[in-house]
Amino acid sequence: MDDGRALGGAEVVVVGAGVLGACAAYRLAQAGARVTVLDSAPFSGASANSFCWLNGFGKHPRSYYRLNISAIREHKELADELGGTWVRTPGGLHWAASGRAGFTSDLEQTVRQLRSWGARVEAYAPDEVRRIEPGLRLGPDVPVVYRLLEEGWLHPAPLVGAALERAARDYGLRHVVGEVAGFEAGGGVRLSSGQRIGADLAVLAAGVRTPELAALAGGSAPMATSPGSMVVTTPVPAPLRHVLLGPDLCVRPDGAGRLRVSSEALLGRRVESVDDPDVREVMTALGRALPAASGAEVERVLHGTRPLPPDGYPALGFDPDVPWLYYLYTHSGITLAAALAVMLVEHLTDPQSTAVRPYLVDRFAADRPQVVGPGAE
Numbered sequence: 569m570d571d572g573r574a575l576g577g578a579e580v581v582v583v584g585a586g587v588l589g590a591c592a593a594y595r596l597a598q599a600g601a602r603v604t605v606l607d608s609a610p611f612s613g614a615s616a617n618s619f620c621w622l623n624g625f626g627k628h629p630r631s632y633y634r635l636n637i638s639a640i641r642e643h644k645e646l647a648d649e650l651g652g653t654w655v656r657t658p659g660g661l662h663w664a665a666s667g668r669a670g671f672t673s674d675l676e677q678t679v680r681q682l683r684s685w686g687a688r689v690e691a692y693a694p695d696e697v698r699r700i701e702p703g704l705r706l707g708p709d710v711p712v713v714y715r716l717l718e719e720g721w722l723h724p725a726p727l728v729g730a731a732l733e734r735a736a737r738d739y740g741l742r743h744v745v746g747e748v749a750g751f752e753a754g755g756g757v758r759l760s761s762g763q764r765i766g767a768d769l770a771v772l773a774a775g776v777r778t779p780e781l782a783a784l785a786g787g788s789a790p791m792a793t794s795p796g797s798m799v800v801t802t803p804v805p806a807p808l809r810h811v812l813l814g815p816d817l818c819v820r821p822d823g824a825g826r827l828r829v830s831s832e833a834l835l836g837r838r839v840e841s842v843d844d845p846d847v848r849e850v851m852t853a854l855g856r857a858l859p860a861a862s863g864a865e866v867e868r869v870l871h872g873t874r875p876l877p878p879d880g881y882p883a884l885g886f887d888p889d890v891p892w893l894y895y896l897y898t899h900s901g902i903t904l905a906a907a908l909a910v911m912l913v914e915h916l917t918d919p920q921s922t923a924v925r926p927y928l929v930d931r932f933a934a935d936r937p938q939v940v941g942p943g944a945e
């Protein structure tokens with residue numbers, strides 16, 4: 569049925585309602601597709617357990633950096649369209665400390681590169697930084713603090729909720745809680761309950777479970793995964809204005825005075841206990857950097873698993889062998905979700921679209937003569 573819009577009433581199932589699935593489902597429905605979103609455990613995957621830093625930091629090459637920065641703008645546009653306040657971009661404060669390794673150890677080099685690519689970066693002496701972040705206290709081993717003005721963070725739960733609700737209200741989207749257990753030739757799905765949902769196209773946005781579902785459909789979605797953890801604190805009396813990224817901690821406001829806190833060590837492993845030494849260490853670092861948070865306690869420990877395309881870049885596009893199966897998975901999915909949703913619709917409505925080309929999933933196919941990811945630049 570053609571309703572006159574770009575996708576002309578095509579039946580699409582989107583498997584997964586994390587940030588990627590929710591943004592894609594909204595844009596697909598808006599473009600005229602008849603969308604059913606399926607999720608077995610809504611908002612329980614990586615999107616619910618993410619640090620949610622919006623950034624282009626350390627992202628190479630320049631085209632991929634630019635994708636990330638334009639994705640932050642795309643989030644702001646989507647939030648305006650949906651009437652939400654889940655995108656916060658006051659900037660990120662970064663510092664390194666002499667003699668301490670950590671994930672800011674290449675800071676000077678990264679900042680030089682970002683400036684050469686046109687990023688807006690301000691430099692502050694540690695005592696000056698209190699003007700913009702009054703509660704931050706840094707030691708004498710910190711020579712400079714950089715504010716990267718494009719950065720911020722996202723509250724993904726209200727985004728996912730609003731995108732699905734608006735798409736249901738305005739474009740007839742259906743949201744079904746159910747586990748996809750198989751596929752019908754031609755694009756439909758079978759749920760573990762036995763229910764069948766017909767469709768012309770299945771978009772897999774199932775996070776780390778995408779490869780397993782691809783295999784059920786006769787396709788292949790190459791993916792690595794990596795675990796990561798963080799804590800949510802009890803409310804802290806003084807508000808935090810920026811996302812903070814230091815050698816031994818990263819912090820961002822989590823709403824209602826709480827902070828979401830992690831470190832290089834925690835972001836690389838699965839931690840379940842409040843008594844884990846890495847949790848104790850990051851809480852000590854938090855109290856040192858933000859004395860107002862020294863009385864805060866760990867309210868929750870979160871852990872998630874990142875979906876990682878093998879070369880680190882987004883993976884979109886049709887399975888080379890299954891024409892009704894479309895993939896949508898990526899690293900940095902919080903930053904990229906709104907932009908990848910637009911890219912996906914553009915690709916489906918214009919197969920010649922150039923924006924998606926570096927990120928097409930068929931770059932991983934074994935018989936492909938050369939890899940065309942942006943890393944090939």
Ligand SMILES: Cc1cc2nc3c(=O)[nH]c(=O)nc-3n(C[C@H](O)[C@H](O)[C@H](O)COP(=O)(O)OP(=O)(O)OC[C@H]3O[C@@H](n4cnc5c(N)ncnc54)[C@H](O)[C@@H]3O)c2cc1C
Nearest residue numbers: 584586588608613614615618620621748775796872901903
């Ligand atoms: C610790 C950690 C820190 C991170 N930090 C950042 C960061 O600071 N900035 C950033 O940009 N990115 C960050 N990321 C990455 C980002 O969170 C992910 O890229 C993004 O959340 C992936 O979203 P998604 O929608 O693809 O997957 P998910 O959020 O995992 O959603 C997939 C959904 O699919 C559903 N599903 C799976 N299988 C089925 C099935 N068979 N049937 C029905 N439903 C199914 C699941 O229930 C789930 O809800 C981080 C990730 C982690 C884990």
